[in-house]
Amino acid sequence: MKRNLTCLAIGVYYGIVLLKSEVASWFRIQEMFRFEAVNMYGIIGIGVAMGALTVWLVQTRKLRALGGEPIELRAKPPEYRAQLLGGIVFGCGWALTGACPGPLYALVGAGYLPMLVVLLSAVAGTYAYGIVRAKLPH
């Protein structure tokens, strides 16, 4: 339960960041795909750089989580066809809605209720994937 509340608090922070950094802006996502602004590339680039530094420190210094647990960095098994084809489908949705899942939650929470339709449709899309999964290349 303590971990859940910690995650809730981290989520609050992330929701604020998504709106303030305009990652949750349809217009910013369009600018990115039109190569009109450096914003999103800079944001993702800095995010990856800080994440990679963290992972590197964890791996080389054997850093532990708060409370002393060893940090688990499990790698999901790669499925290259799924990552490419699923990634393309996701990218189409990202450009249409201007929002990946994190921003969808943040926008609904911000009171943009029509985005709840988009979020529920994303749940429906996830469910549809679960139905046809066996027939898709992975």
Next chain:
Amino acid sequence: MLPRILEFVRGPWPWWVGGIAIGVMVPLLLFMANRPFGISSTLRHVCAACLPSGPSFFRYEWRKDAWNLFLVAGVMLGGGIAQRWLIASGAPPMPLDLFSFDALATPRGWFFMVGGGFLVGFGSRWANGCTSGHAIMGLSLRRPASLVAVVGFFLGGLFVTWIVLPKVLP
């Protein structure tokens, strides 16, 4: 001093501030909660929780991943807090003629809201991750599969932006 800080917080942040703020998510989650950054799995957990007799893909112990659902509950809360107190401009972050309940009366509204959302959910699960799990966390872990996913994200996004949107938007 305080008014200047408030002004900075309430205005739009420069991109590098946003980048640092998002980059902090990886160490925050790893050190504070010992969990990898990822959002789209929650869409699967919602299916598993709401429709337990559905396809086998949704029959698993979703309660073990409750932390993930708490994370996105927080994201919703944070979105509300930002909107209420931390944003000076009232300009919506999306074109309202495409994303509104009125738009649902038109095929175009359905295409963007329902169609777009469906592709986000279907694609992120097929790729086994979204922007947070693959672009931020996966690339940080130097996973080749995540690089493939991110290339896919851009191929799809560029296709829609340059080929599809000019046909459906005036």
